[in-house]
Amino acid sequence: MQSEQQYLSSYDPSKYQHPSVTVDILIFTVADRKLRLLLIKRNEYPYLGKWAIPGGFLRMDESADEAAARRIREEAGVEQVHLEQLYTFSAVDRDPRTRVISIAYLATVPSGKLHYLAGVGAEDAALFEICGVAGKSVNDNPESGDSGADEDFLLRGPDGTVISSRDLAFDHYRIIRTAVLRMRGKLDYTDLAFGFVEDPSSFTLTELRLIHEAILDRPLDIGNFRRTIKREYEAAGRIEECGPEKGAVGRPAMLYRFTDKK
Amino acid sequence: MQSEQQYLSSYDPSKYQHPSVTVDILIFTVADRKLRLLLIKRNEYPYLGKWAIPGGFLRMDESADEAAARRIREEAGVEQVHLEQLYTFSAVDRDPRTRVISIAYLATVPSGKLHYLAGVGAEDAALFEICGVAGKSVNDNPESGDSGADEDFLLRGPDGTVISSRDLAFDHYRIIRTAVLRMRGKLDYTDLAFGFVEDPSSFTLTELRLIHEAILDRPLDIGNFRRTIKREYEAAGRIEECGPEKGAVGRPAMLYRFTDKK
């Protein structure tokens, strides 16, 4: 129960308007040893012609998780991929038109599932390599520029063109930065990397290592990586050998199967 | 550009309604060696009489961060506390009245700042000790009950009464569980614990250890804890000695000052 004064001072008609709620999806993949992100070129104002993270409005009859799954189906034609909530961006002026808050999701997609990306239609979509994201996400607020938390980085498009993170639509440079740092942070204590494996029922430890290297953007020691993965996963029965690779260039690698149990 | 068919099939009038957006604040503190959470007793339907996390509607002229800061000021009279976004809960049926999505925030407050909690008014508010939260947050979706991710836990009120997490309003048991697991996960690689220190410019390592123990809900080795903290923080110049404690019961402890730089 509030006093009358409290009630009046806290009363504000704008309180009863509702903001628009969108769900933005960061569709990451690892191809050609690089971490890449699906962006679409905007064909309307604001930010006409700028590259942006795909997204869409949250419908009244679906949760944000469901909206994200729907949107990635519509945008990239993929289903059953790993999808996790990243952060909710809500700065008042982040959309110049009206008040929009965006629940950002992060999707990890094997590059093979994105092959029919060209079929999306006239809408311009492309995979961009993420270059030079620096820093740590620890203790940082994704939505404030404090503590040098949003330095510039670059995105390299399929035709070799390079754009600066500042040339993206809206506050999308912050969302992307947050996602990359989050992936790096979670890489070694979650199953995140397995979301990028082309075929989880048959993969090599080299494939898995290249995924880790793409996300971290640095080379890893081959032997140490194998030792760690085998300790963390094979010992716990979460991956198991399933026969040697066929038709390899050098020595054929052992294939592994990922079991999602536990 | 979509085809007409795509446009029509994706058109849905409910798409243009906007959900209500609220900000819920988990106000944690550590008092008497226990992790405690501020809950309020609801005085209206739904869930009349049930305990709930304080919250409020997001206004059109404030970001979620700002709304959370405002709300904690209104509810607990505290300012300048550590506040971080936890997760956004958006299940369609999480509020029986209407569609409400909630951006949950986690606040870490020194118990001394909550002393005038009794002055909140007739609204029933109390600190509850969190007992028996188990499990890991790794790989789990906070909003789905998969993988045994939401087991029951207990809350002990100030008068000794114990309530089950299932007796809380809405999906608040999930929100609380998510928060506790998140705090445990972030404890040793962020500055989270310092948010509970009564006076960051003068604290003992024992006070800091008791905070860690309260969050983890298990005792820590005294010597090992000191060694780790001194390595991580004192070596980096983030804490520094500032003279011995006065008037202690046993041997006076060294006092430290926390410097927030870098």
Place this chain on the structure above:
DNA sequence: AGAATAGTGTCTTTCAGACAATATATG
């Protein structure tokens, strides 16, 4: 002295990182 709390030292095991060596395929 005894109680109470603060602080140090030591030993073992685990793990990360650097790096060398060996194994198995193809051409």
Place this chain on the structure above:
DNA sequence: CATATATTGTCTGAAAGACACTATTCT
């Protein structure tokens, strides 16, 4: 055999965990 890749082994130093010991205050 040369080349290419996979896989194993070894060494070192850092760090976690268990635990014993010493130090300083008060009554």
